[in-house]
């Protein structure tokens with residue numbers, strides 16, 4: 001049974017729906033990226049998965065022995081969090097609070113776990129420092145260590161690299177990938193579609209069109225190609241995702257490519273997907289709308305894993 005199975009879910013506030021027709025599954029060991037336009041409801045979906053928000057419609061089934069307190073959460077970095085006055089050690093330890101009911105003290109097992117996770121995240125030497133004095137990357141490592149104190153089963157990460165510079169971003173992504181290799185299941189919201197298809201094995205795209213499937217299926221779908229191409233056009237720092245003419249996603253889809261950075265050499269080539277999306281706009285056809293007609297739409301129903 002899947003860790004999480006989501007059936008015909010609509011999420012929103014009160015009766016106001018912000019995203020609907022959401023169907024997907026997360027199996028143990030999966031790495032799922034949730035992508036979509038700004039405001040499409042990604043954070044709302046994550047809060048709904050965490051029970052912080054009630055579903056407007058549909059169901060979320062937690063299975064495979066997953067308990068409510070076995071989901072680690074790394075929320076979006078807010079200015080309020082950045083100024084949090086506690087020490088690194090206190091913050092990491094606070095991740096242990098929900099493990100065996102809320103008790104007014106930490107056990108020696110909690111302290112050992114906090115220490116191990118600080119070691120794992122390479123922040124042991126920062127343990128006595130105030131969180132607010134740390135760099136953005138160090139702060140995210142602290143929050144990851146805290147989330148790992150809550151669980152090693154499933155981490156929900158809401159834009160974990162937001163505001164980080166490219167080098168620290170790459171470090172954070174590789175840390176998350178290592179955790180996933182160690183067996184931690186990941187659900188990550190990302191506005192960075194390049195990283196999403198570079199690291200995740202499954203993609204959930206929400207908004208007007210909903211897609212759920214493997215990374216390869218997403219890259220082969222019109223919705224995925226359109227979104228990827230548009231982002232790489234909008235974002236100068238993403239030329240690496242311009243695919244090859246003959247077989248647009250050959251490198252990105254190859255298992256041993258690791259990250260999608262291997263696409264860098266193809267930056268200047270005109271591409272099949274580019275031509276396709278250009279053709280689509282010339283004809284007045286919106287690739288997303290086309291996908292909406294069901295041609296390329298892949299929801300969990302017809303893609304049950």
Ligand code: ADP
Nearest residue numbers: 013018036037038039040041042043044045189
């Ligand atoms: P995303 O994470 O994809 O950028 P969000 O889930 O943050 O999108 O927001 C989806 C929509 O829900 C937005 O239109 C946003 O304004 C609205 N929204 C977010 N939080 C609330 C809230 N607490 N109450 C009502 N509407 C909200």
